[in-house]
Amino acid sequence: MSAPAVQITGLVKRFGGTTAVDGLDLDLPRGTLLALLGPNGAGKTTTVEVCEGFLRPDTGTVRVLGLDPARDGAALRPRIGVMPQGGGAYPGVRADEMLGLVAACAARPLDPAWLLDVLGLGPVRRTPFKRLSGGQQQRLSLACALVGRPELVFLDEPTAGMDPQARRLVWELLGALRADGVSVLLTTHRMEEAEALADTVVIVDHGRVVAQGSPHALTAERAEAAQLRFRARPGLDIELLSAALPEGYLVRESSPGAYRVEGLVDPQVVSTVTAWCAQHGVLAEELHVGRRDLEEVFLELTGREPRP
Numbered sequence: 001m002s003a004p005a006v007q008i009t010g011l012v013k014r015f016g017g018t019t020a021v022d023g024l025d026l027d028l029p030r031g032t033l034l035a036l037l038g039p040n041g042a043g044k045t046t047t048v049e050v051c052e053g054f055l056r057p058d059t060g061t062v063r064v065l066g067l068d069p070a071r072d073g074a075a076l077r078p079r080i081g082v083m084p085q086g087g088g089a090y091p092g093v094r095a096d097e098m099l100g101l102v103a104a105c106a107a108r109p110l111d112p113a114w115l116l117d118v119l120g121l122g123p124v125r126r127t128p129f130k131r132l133s134g135g136q137q138q139r140l141s142l143a144c145a146l147v148g149r150p151e152l153v154f155l156d157e158p159t160a161g162m163d164p165q166a167r168r169l170v171w172e173l174l175g176a177l178r179a180d181g182v183s184v185l186l187t188t189h190r191m192e193e194a195e196a197l198a199d200t201v202v203i204v205d206h207g208r209v210v211a212q213g214s215p216h217a218l219t220a221e222r223a224e225a226a227q228l229r230f231r232a233r234p235g236l237d238i239e240l241l242s243a244a245l246p247e248g249y250l251v252r253e254s255s256p257g258a259y260r261v262e263g264l265v266d267p268q269v270v271s272t273v274t275a276w277c278a279q280h281g282v283l284a285e286e287l288h289v290g291r292r293d294l295e296e297v298f299l300e301l302t303g304r305e306p307r308p
């Protein structure tokens, strides 16, 4: 059997006094898509850059397509695609020239014109890089990562800054790649992206893996921890609502107008919440009792405090 697309064991990477990656283990089976999630500064980009061969591990073992990226870069480069965070190019180069240059380095490239069209960049193919919008630059950077028909692609926040239409295009393309047997390791801050695309989600914090599994398995764990969620006008007095519930229950406004009741959901709790809303003239919309979503699992594991 061929080696996993990526296999990381005990990876440690320090920058001076900062330990960016602190004993991380990860396996990406061939032909699957793995989403690396984590708060800012968790060590995602550092991990990806070690896999790409841009950084050397302090300790630990990293194998990419069975090879050591620090030693076997020349053999690996034609087989992997890389989309770094923020992309980058010569500012004056036109979109089609840039993709053409990258394609010229590959043995069996995809047709660059076709790829530009698939990514919705046909109309701006003659536009210089610096005049493309941020989302268009991102898409061009993705095209560059894919044009050489890589076996494995590393995508660092591939849809950051893209509008919903472009994001859907990219999701479709990534789904098609995966169906074609390409292995994908992506980092993202978008939980819905991970839920929609990933076979495996790995959540890292402080350079270590804190949870991993399929999106379904991660959200189904502790199934007894079903949640009551509803939407209503923003700024409800959640302390008052929490006080109406039995001790230990807590209501949070996770984003303006989106409320979550934390604590075991039973019929009495649902009734208390809806009665409280009725008493206060609040229309509770989209009332939902069900599994926690990936964002809630992520916040439970990594905390709710913003990172520097």
Ligand SMILES: Nc1ncnc2c1ncn2[C@@H]1O[C@H](COP(=O)(O)OP(=O)(O)OP(=O)(O)O)[C@@H](O)[C@H]1O
Residues within 6 Å of the ligand: 015, 018, 019, 020, 021, 038, 039, 040, 041, 042, 043, 044, 045, 046, 047
């Ligand atoms: N070249 C570097 N020199 C010094 N410190 C660095 C360097 N690169 C990363 N770090 C530090 O290592 C830690 C991990 O950074 P990394 O970029 O890997 O995190 P991340 O999970 O990708 O974050 P984000 O979600 O913000 O992109 C951070 O504390 C960061 O400041």
